[in-house]
Amino acid sequence: MQGVLFDLDGVITDTAKFHFKAWSRLAQEKLAVTLPASFESDLKGISRIDSMNRILKFAGLETKYSAEEVNTMAQFKNELYLNEISKLTQKDILPGIENLLDQLAANKIKLSVASASKNAPFILEKLGLKDQFDAIADPAKVAHGKPAPDIFLEAARKIAVEPSQCVGIEDAKAGVEAIKAAGAIAVGVGSSTDLNEADTVVANTGELTYSILEQAFGKK
Numbered sequence: 001m002q003g004v005l006f007d008l009d010g011v012i013t014d015t016a017k018f019h020f021k022a023w024s025r026l027a028q029e030k031l032a033v034t035l036p037a038s039f040e041s042d043l044k045g046i047s048r049i050d051s052m053n054r055i056l057k058f059a060g061l062e063t064k065y066s067a068e069e070v071n072t073m074a075q076f077k078n079e080l081y082l083n084e085i086s087k088l089t090q091k092d093i094l095p096g097i098e099n100l101l102d103q104l105a106a107n108k109i110k111l112s113v114a115s116a117s118k119n120a121p122f123i124l125e126k127l128g129l130k131d132q133f134d135a136i137a138d139p140a141k142v143a144h145g146k147p148a149p150d151i152f153l154e155a156a157r158k159i160a161v162e163p164s165q166c167v168g169i170e171d172a173k174a175g176v177e178a179i180k181a182a183g184a185i186a187v188g189v190g191s192s193t194d195l196n197e198a199d200t201v202v203a204n205t206g207e208l209t210y211s212i213l214e215q216a217f218g219k220k
């Protein structure tokens with residue numbers, strides 16, 4: 001293992017609740033619908049515009065708005081979301097992650113972020129973690145969102161490590177599929193039923209250690 005490719009939302013910090021709060025308010029105010037709780041996990045790993053389109057479909061309004069109107073709504077959601085994540089601090093880093101980053105750095109493993117979020121650099125800065133990573137892949141630069149492999153390929157390219165020499169860490173089904181499609185080893189965080197395509201699954205981030213990742217890598 002020469003590189004580790006990190007998803008951000010749900011792996012480094014728990015932002016799913018903030019995404020869901022912002023999407024719910026948008027759905028209520030602009031579309032007059034209430035999102036079911038299942039949307040919180042259904043939208044994990046799904047890009048902003050793809051999430052917006054799924055919500056419009058749920059509301060039965062997928063043909064009502066122009067592309068420009070859809071973009072304006074997605075922007076409104078992002079403003080609500082930014083307001084929430086501007087309050088993040090080091091205390092919001094998920095358990096075990098700081099330790100894991102230290103262990104990986106001590107073992108000279110290159111670290112890259114492979115998040116679908118355009119807010120990833122801002123979030124990492126708020127958490128005080130930006131300098132711990134060697135690279136952050138820019139989702140605006142890739143053609144296809146997760147489950148396509150693009151963002152993981154870009155994250156590996158930016159640290160100059162072959163994807164086959166990398167372990168990817170994900171909490172979303174679409175993300176695990178993306179890691180596998182990129183040709184890297186997938187470690188899932190969450191339910192082993194949902195993430196059954198991962199090479200190894202841990203129940204929570206507190207279980208992520210250098211040796212767990214090395215073991216997962218050794219399975220290939």
Ligand code: G6P
Nearest residue numbers: 009044045046048116117118119
């Ligand atoms: C992550 C989250 C998704 C979110 C996406 C885009 O993958 O899990 O819920 O929609 O990032 O985030 P952004 O911050 O760019 O709107």
Ligand code: MG
Nearest residue numbers: 007009010171
């Ligand atoms: Mg995630």
